[in-house]
Amino acid sequence: MEFDGEFELEGVPPEKAWIVLSDPIAVRNSLKGCRYITPMDDEFSFDEYEPDEGAETLPEADPEVVADRAFREGERYAALMQIGVGSVKPRFETTVTIDERDDESLEMIASGGGDxxxxxxxxxxGMRIHDLEGGEGARIEWWTEADITGRIAQLGSRVIKPVADKIVTNFFGSIEQQMTDVDAETDESVTDRLRNML
Known part of the structure; x- marks a missing residue:
């Protein structure tokens, strides 16, 4: 199954969009049904991990804390997702690896799976952030190729696609609000410092 699209953020520079989308806490907060996204090792237990519910994001968070927890190329992350598809509401224990991350081209590619x-x-x-043509802002291009099996797959793309579209729309609506807050309340020196840290 393939999904792709693009999203425009007026007034939010690509560099600030990149900083927000590099923060696992900001992504978790915007992704409906996601309890956490956290680095994992071979000892990680989905049942025992307790997420930090009160972790701050920009503009309130300390920029050094945000830079320290940013997605890193080659790192594996655990994500716990619960999404309703039709009458099914499975709890997915998901592992994601950041395969590529380029701070110059503002591009990130990840792979993974869950049960x-x-x-x-x-x-x-994957996603890539571009300058918004003909205006001030950012254009985010994204795509996903997914192979789904089991009970959810039996529902078919006619049921799955609208759910996926709704998740993506809600995600970008929420992330846009975070980016707007960061753009309005985070000065350029903080943004530049973060870019250098990432």
Whole structure:
């Protein structure tokens, strides 16, 4: 199954959009059904991990803390997702690896997969941030290729695609609000410092 699209953010420079989309906490907060996204090692346990619910994001968070927890190329992350698809609401224990991350071209590619009761998926996903043509702002181009099996796959793309579209629309609506707050309340020196840290 393939999904792709683009999203425009007027008034938000690409560099600030990149900083927000590099923060696992900001992504978690904007992704409906996501309990956490955190670096994982071989000892990681989905059942035992307790996320930090009160972790701050920009503009309130300390920029050094945000830079320290930013997605890193080659790092593996655990994400716990619970998304309703039709009458099914599985809890996906997901592992994601950041395969490529380029701070110059503002491009990131990730791959991974997850399992839930009687369903599983694997995916490759990517995004690239461009200058907004004919205006001040950013254009985010994204794509995902997913292979879904089990009970959810039996529902078919007619049921799955609208759910995926809604998740993406909600995500970018929420992330846009975070980016707007960062753009309005974070001065250029902080943004430049973060870019140098990432």
């Amino acid at each position: 839930a009761s009687s369903s599983s998926f694997s995916m490759t996903s």
